[in-house]
Amino acid sequence: MTYHPKSEFLVSDATGFALADCPTRVDIYADKSAAKDVIKDNAKAIAPLAHQLYGEANRSMLIVLQGMDTSGKDGTTSAIFHRTPPLNVNVAAFKAPSKIELSHDFLWRIHNVCPRKGQITVFNRSHYEDVLVVKVREFASAKTIEERYAQINDFERMLTETGMTVLKFMLHISKETQGERLQDRLDVPRKRWKFNPGDLEDRKLWPDFMDAYETMVQRTSTDHAPWYVIPSDSRSTRGAIISGIVRETLEKMAPEYPDPGYRPGDFVID
Numbered sequence: 001m002t003y004h005p006k007s008e009f010l011v012s013d014a015t016g017f018a019l020a021d022c023p024t025r026v027d028i029y030a031d032k033s034a035a036k037d038v039i040k041d042n043a044k045a046i047a048p049l050a051h052q053l054y055g056e057a058n059r060s061m062l063i064v065l066q067g068m069d070t071s072g073k074d075g076t077t078s079a080i081f082h083r084t085p086p087l088n089v090n091v092a093a094f095k096a097p098s099k100i101e102l103s104h105d106f107l108w109r110i111h112n113v114c115p116r117k118g119q120i121t122v123f124n125r126s127h128y129e130d131v132l133v134v135k136v137r138e139f140a141s142a143k144t145i146e147e148r149y150a151q152i153n154d155f156e157r158m159l160t161e162t163g164m165t166v167l168k169f170m171l172h173i174s175k176e177t178q179g180e181r182l183q184d185r186l187d188v189p190r191k192r193w194k195f196n197p198g199d200l201e202d203r204k205l206w207p208d209f210m211d212a213y214e215t216m217v218q219r220t221s222t223d224h225a226p227w228y229v230i231p232s233d234s235r236s237t238r239g240a241i242i243s244g245i246v247r248e249t250l251e252k253m254a255p256e257y258p259d260p261g262y263r264p265g266d267f268v269i270d
Contacts (some may be wrong), residue, residue: 009241010226014221019214024174025233028241033255037234042243043083049250050120054088055214055257057118059163063246064123064257067171068209069199070181071232072239073124076171079239080246090115093124106130106148107155117163127152131216136208149219166225167249169242171211171232175206192228 010018030033053059063080065073081089092113101109107127115121131152135145156166182203185195202209221227228245232238 011227012220014218017218022172022229023231024172026231032236035240038240039079039243042247045247047083050084052255054118056255059167060115060117061120064126064168066126066128069268071171071173075235076242080243088119090121108258135212136205152220153222160224168227170229172229173232176254177233
């Protein structure tokens with residue numbers, strides 16, 4: 001049976017939100033195998049819904065995955081869409097902005113890769129970097145950061161009002177789990193390519209980043225684009241929860257293939 005824990009992880013009261021109240025690990029499945037079964041079931045259901053959304057070509061979906069290094073953005077994407085053909089699923093990963101991107105407003109590069117109608121796009125990191133690392137590292141003034149919260153809310157409102165469903169997931173891990181995963185990237189040869197010494201510098205600023213994440217959720221979890229804070233110390237539980245929310249959302253959207261109006265006998269095909 002697929003578990004849809006949407007309300008449990010939805011931030012419904014942003015003003016009263018405290019990250020300290022959010023667990024990084026929950027026991028909602030019997031074991032890892034049970035969670036993986038849920039992921040498989042959800043992925044199987046998501047595949048035809050994604051294709052129907054493509055055929056309908058009237059609405060779109062944006063999935064924002066935001067979290068500290070090693071929180072599992074790539075793994076989450078795979079869990080959701082490993083049964084879905086890549087016809088209309090795209091991934092946009094955001095790193096440090098280029099000179100050209102810096103010459104525009106901070107949302108320019110974001111809007112440029114938002115999904116077209118019929119498409120699903122996953123943001124691996126996102127515009128929220130501009131109120132997280134930019135804030136913690138003081139790459140912009142406090143006044144600029146403060147203005148960006150409202151600008152993001154307005155931007156996402158415009159997206160939703162023009163036919164886009166926005167799902168935002170904060171992948172919440174503990175500092176201990178991150179330490180284990182960073183060490184794993186050094187110990188396992190096939191994972192060493194992922195290791196970035198800069199991740200250790202961000203790790204030193206863990207309390208500052210947690211404060212920035214808390215403020216981010218408080219200021220940008222809105223009715224039109226609320227945040228879900230997902231316990232992410234367990235990869236399988238994280239994947240099961242998020243794939244369930246994506247599945248439930250697509251089911252409620254109920255995309256349908258359009259009727260082109262053609263019927264058997266209308267044309268003779270030699």
